[in-house]
Amino acid sequence: xxxxxxxxxxxxxxxxxxxxxxxxxxxxxxxxxxxxxxxxxxxxxxxxxxxxxxxxxxxxxxxxxxxxxxxxxxxxxxxxxxxxxxxxxxxxxxxxxxxxxxxxxxxxxxxxxxxxxxxxxxxxxxxxxxxxxxxxxxxxxxxxxxxxxxxxxxxxxxxxxxxxxxxxxxxxxxxxxxxxxxxxxxxxxxxxxxxxxxxxxxxxxxxxxxxxxxxxxxxxxxxxxx
Amino acid sequence: xxxxxxxxxxxxxxxxxxxxxxxxxxxxxxxxxxxxxxxxxxxxxxxxxxxxxxxxxxxxxxxxxxxxxxxxxxxxxxxxxxxxxxxxxxxxxxxxxxxxxxxxxxxxxxxxxxxxxxxxxxxxxxxxxxxxxxxxxxxxxxxxxxxxxxxxxxxxxxxxxxxxxxxxxxxxxxxxxxxxxxxxxxxxxxxxxxxxxxxxxxxxxxxxxxxxxxxxxxxxxxxxxx
DNA sequence: CGACTATTTGAGGCGTATCAAGAAGTGTGG
DNA sequence: CCACACTTCTTGATACGCCTCAAATAGTCG
Numbered sequence: 001x002x003x004x005x006x007x008x009x010x011x012x013x014x015x016x017x018x019x020x021x022x023x024x025x026x027x028x029x030x031x032x033x034x035x036x037x038x039x040x041x042x043x044x045x046x047x048x049x050x051x052x053x054x055x056x057x058x059x060x061x062x063x064x065x066x067x068x069x070x071x072x073x074x075x076x077x078x079x080x081x082x083x084x085x086x087x088x089x090x091x092x093x094x095x096x097x098x099x100x101x102x103x104x105x106x107x108x109x110x111x112x113x114x115x116x117x118x119x120x121x122x123x124x125x126x127x128x129x130x131x132x133x134x135x136x137x138x139x140x141x142x143x144x145x146x147x148x149x150x151x152x153x154x155x156x157x158x159x160x161x162x163x164x165x166x167x168x169x170x171x172x173x174x175x176x177x178x179x180x181x182x183x184x185x186x187x188x189x190x191x192x193x194x195x196x197x198x199x200x201x202x203x204x205x206x207x208x209x210x211x212x213x214x215x216x217x218x219x220x221x222x223x224x225x226x
Numbered sequence: 227x228x229x230x231x232x233x234x235x236x237x238x239x240x241x242x243x244x245x246x247x248x249x250x251x252x253x254x255x256x257x258x259x260x261x262x263x264x265x266x267x268x269x270x271x272x273x274x275x276x277x278x279x280x281x282x283x284x285x286x287x288x289x290x291x292x293x294x295x296x297x298x299x300x301x302x303x304x305x306x307x308x309x310x311x312x313x314x315x316x317x318x319x320x321x322x323x324x325x326x327x328x329x330x331x332x333x334x335x336x337x338x339x340x341x342x343x344x345x346x347x348x349x350x351x352x353x354x355x356x357x358x359x360x361x362x363x364x365x366x367x368x369x370x371x372x373x374x375x376x377x378x379x380x381x382x383x384x385x386x387x388x389x390x391x392x393x394x395x396x397x398x399x400x401x402x403x404x405x406x407x408x409x410x411x412x413x414x415x416x417x418x419x420x421x422x423x424x425x426x427x428x429x430x431x432x433x434x435x436x437x438x439x440x441x442x443x444x445x446x447x448x449x450x451x452x
Numbered sequence: 453c454g455a456c457t458a459t460t461t462g463a464g465g466c467g468t469a470t471c472a473a474g475a476a477g478t479g480t481g482g
Numbered sequence: 483c484c485a486c487a488c489t490t491c492t493t494g495a496t497a498c499g500c501c502t503c504a505a506a507t508a509g510t511c512g
Contacts, residue, residue: 065368067452073371075364088357093364120346127353131314134356137363138301138319142291144370145299145410149468176491184371186469191492209477210491226293375500401458412501417460435509436459459508466501476491482484 012125013081014055014107032107037098043085046095050087052106056080059102060173063094064181074182076136077174079163086129100173144184147226152183153193154224157203161215168215175211197221237358238351239307240281240333258333263324269311272321276313278332282306285328286399289320290407300408302362303400305389312355326399370410373452378409379419380450383429387441394441401437423447 014032034057037043043054046065054061061078075094078084084096087109116122143152156179160170172179176187183190194213197203202220206212215221240258260283263269269280272291280287287304301320304310310322313335342348369378382405386396398405402413409416420439423429428446432438441447 065364067368067372069452071372071452073368075367088354089361093361117346120343120349123346123349123353127349127356128314130353130356130360134360134363135315135319137360137367138291140367141301141363141370142293142299144367145407146293146297175489181371187491188470188493189468192468195492226295226297402460403458413459414461414502415500418500421460453512455510455512457508457510459506461506462504464502464504467499468497469499470495470497472493472495474491474493476489478487478489480485480487482486 012083012129014053014083014105014112032105035104035106037102037104039098039100041098043096043098043104044092046093047091049090050085050092051109052085053083053109053112054078054085054096055083055105055107057103057105059104060099061096061102061104062099062174062178062182063096065094072181073184074178075140076133077178077182079173083129086126086133088130099178149183149185149189150193150196151224151226152185153179153190153197154221156183157197157213157215158218158221158225161218168218170213170215172211172213237307238309238355240279240309240331242351258331260329261332262327262329265324265326267324269322269324269330270318272319273317275316276311276318277335278311279309279335279338280304280311280322281309281331281333283329283331285330286325287322287328287330288325288400288404288408289322291320298407299410300404301366302359303404303408305399309355312352312359314356325404375409375411375415376419376422377450377452378411379405379416379423380447382409383423383439383441384444384447384451387444394444396439396441398437398439 035054037059043061044050044052056078058080061082061084062074063076063078063084064072064074066072076084077099078096085092087093112122112126116126143155147155157170160172161168164170174182176190180187180190194203194205198205200217200220202215202217204214204216206214261280263285269287270276270278282304284306287308287310288300289302289304289310290298290300292298302310303325304322311318313319338348338352342352369381373381383396386398387394390396400408402416406413406416420429420431424431426443426446428441428443430440430442432440
């Protein structure tokens with residue numbers, strides 16, 4: 001099972017949604033294709049018709065909402081093997097942009113819905129994906145409503161470490177402003193929190209880049225996450 | 227169709243989930259019963275086994291998470307005809323408490339899942355409910371991450387007005403602290419925002435109670451909501 | 453009526469935002 | 483490979499919005 005083997009965290013891929021069929025078969029069954037997006041390129045805009053569903057192959061994507069005066073809230077980052085663009089209504093609820101050069105598998109929505117209408121296992125996978133997104137959103141509400149800046153940054157680092165295979169070596173694809181807009185802070189506050197954690201020997205920046213972070217004391221981070 | 231007639235906003239009731247069967251029939255089919263909860267009584271606790279699904283008949287319920295030091299984030303208020311306690315995982319993700327004296331229809335989870343496993347229309351209704359919850363959570367993330375206290379209170383009033391039939395007469399079942407914990411603020415800040423809106427003639431308190439609010443300028447509120 | 457809870461209002465403090473400047477990193481063309 | 487422009491990140495100084503603490507008022511219920 002191709003789609004299972006690269007899926008340790010039990011997150012369904014588009015292959016899993018149509019029941020563990022190897023990715024190759026999905027292409028045949030759904031006419032899935034691949035698309036490539038440059039850095040900062042928009043993949044779709046908020047309230048556009050939601051025609052396609054995407055699975056990140058490589059790169060990273062941000063999904064966000066904006067207020068009329070430009071304040072932005074990033075609601076999720078999508079990393080390789082993540083699915084995004086799954087909608088129940090007619091239109092997309094977010095704008096999605098590639099954070100770095102990104103390739104994605106693209107499935108037409110009606111193809112998937114056609115199968116889901118007759119196959120209850122497909123429908124159940126759609127439900128479990130949506131439930132997973134809901135779980136993440138609810139935890140993020142607690143973070144945005146009640147955690148301090150340090151707690152937010154600690155939670156972010158733990159989330160990224162976990163999603164980037166938990167090696168303690170985090171290669172962040174996104175800039176400080178993206179992190180800030182995800183955590184409901186400013187980029188300066190994020191930077192200060194990271195510097196503080198570095199001074200406390202909880203983490204280290206790599207020599208080459210401030211986006212490469214090495215976790216040195218995960219227990220301390222977990223304590224900060226409350 | 228009983229369940230349709232009291233359902234103008236197209237929110238599925240437990241009746242709708244099993245396809246528009248009148249409520250009477252649900253009781254027979256699922257063995258649904260009714261339960262009553264006193265003010266501040268816990269309905270279920272976070273991470274308890276999620277055995278039951280509830281539909282508010284009368285009253286109001288809050289669903290919340292807490293941090294170890296007591297900070298609380300209310301993620302949703304449940305009003306009459308709302309369903310809550312629907313989980314995809316094994317355990318509840320929130321604590322649910324009655325805000326006032328509340329009666330609810332109770333359905334055993336496995337009864338519903340038994341039907342959903344074979345009936346794709348039931349499964350699709352479960353998906354659409356979860357998607358609706360997700361939509362609300364995502365909008366609330368924007369509020370918690372990026373809106374000012376005044377914008378949050380304005381958004382709250384508009385949400386409550388809409389859910390309480392949009393008459394402009396809002397009888398809030400919850401106290402200021404509950405509102406604050408829903409909006410990621412303190413109760414004093416909520417109180418100050420409401421007083422400010424009263425001074426601006428955007429709303430009025432009823433003579434009898436500060437929980438009865440009359441909206442006088444909804445346009446102004448919508449402007450504040452960004 | 454009296455005890456208790458909920459709400460309002462005020463004064464002051466704190467945490468994060470804002471503004472600003474410099475350092476570090478990245479990319480491009482010569 | 484370096485020079486230059488540009489973006490990203492860090493750090494400092496200050497401002498401000500919301501929180502905290504406190505007290506008075508209003509509302510609720512026995």
